[in-house]
Amino acid sequence: MQEHRASGIKPRERRRKRGFEMLRAGVPKATIAREVSVAYKTIWEWENRLRTMGSDAWRDEKQPGRPMKLTGAQRKRLVKILLKGALNYGFENDLWTLKRVAQVIKKEFNITYNVTHVWRVLRGLGLTAQVPLKQALERDEDYIREWLEERWPKLYRKARESGSNVVFVDESGLSNEPNVTRTWAPRGSRPKLRHSAVQRKLSFISAVTMDAELFFSVHDHAITGAEVILFLHMLSKRIPRMMLLWDNASIHRSLEVKEFLYAMKHRMEVHRFPAYAPELNPDEYVLSHLKCKELANFCPRNEGEMRLGLKKAIARMMRKPKLIQRLMLGSPLFIRKY
Secondary structure (H helix, E strand, C coil), rough: CCHHHHCCHHHHHHHHHHHHHHCCCCCHHHHHHHHHHCCHHHHHHHHHHHHCCCCCCCCCCCCCCCCCCCCCHHHHHHHHHHHHHHHHHHCCCCCHHHHHHHHHHHHHHHHCCCCCHHHHHHCCCCCCCCCCCCCCCCCCCCHHHHHHHHHHHHHHHHHHHHHEEEEEEEEEEECCEECCCCCCCCCCCCCCCCCCCCEEEEEEEEEEECCCCEEEEECCCCCCCCHHHHHHHHHHCCCCCEEECCCHHHHHHHHHHHHHHHHCCCHHHHHEECCCCCCHHHHHHHHHHHHHHHHHHHCCHHHHHHHHHHHHHHHCCCCCCCHHHHHHHHCHHHHCCC
């Protein structure tokens, strides 16, 4: 039975195929009916089918089903409209709902769809419901594309030729308010996360190398240039020569950080990602996993528990270099091989 399922032959097709083989072998119809457990008149129908349709007539005939209302050209046009966004079409925000898509189909093609069927139409077009990625209006898309396609490959080759280790740096924070994600609970009974209403926050600096080596520094106050310098000094003890890539944050441009980097210029070369392009930094994906997966639904009662939980989560990730490598691959930096 498993063999037939694996080969894509349905049970009724298998029975029919056996009956066809027995018919060609000259086995009496009554015997065939008993052997394959079908009605005697069915064997007569099979014989007629075999005679008129040939030896492959044991296969089921494909049922065409109801024809699609939208033509191929209309479907392509609908996709173009949807990809331009709901705001571009005239709606007050950039959100496609099933009701809005149904309205577009009615307006553009004079075809009426039930809202629940619009879901099937969208799936048939290869579209799925997704949470949008937020992007700043101030982004320079042309510069970001140029940096990614031309500047980054040059930097990477330069690092390899000089023996520098490429290090991606970022800062983030952790609040005692949980990053809520789905969990299991009885149907109809929504689970509750009890957490402290007193706002507490930890700040941390992290760095990840091309070899998925992870570094962290945790602080109970906002990060300033002094903490950045301490972190870079710690990195310099572990990595003899490095090329740092980070964003354009004000603490990275502070006078004290610039002075430190100038003093370390023989061991530490620094470059910035394009403004408003956090998706380029591989460390962003590592930090997102840390907060949204490793610390999902984490409800510390005090700062001590929050610090301990953060350090344990960091330690878990440090023991999983393959996981870190997979997370880093989310960055567009690794679309091409260098």
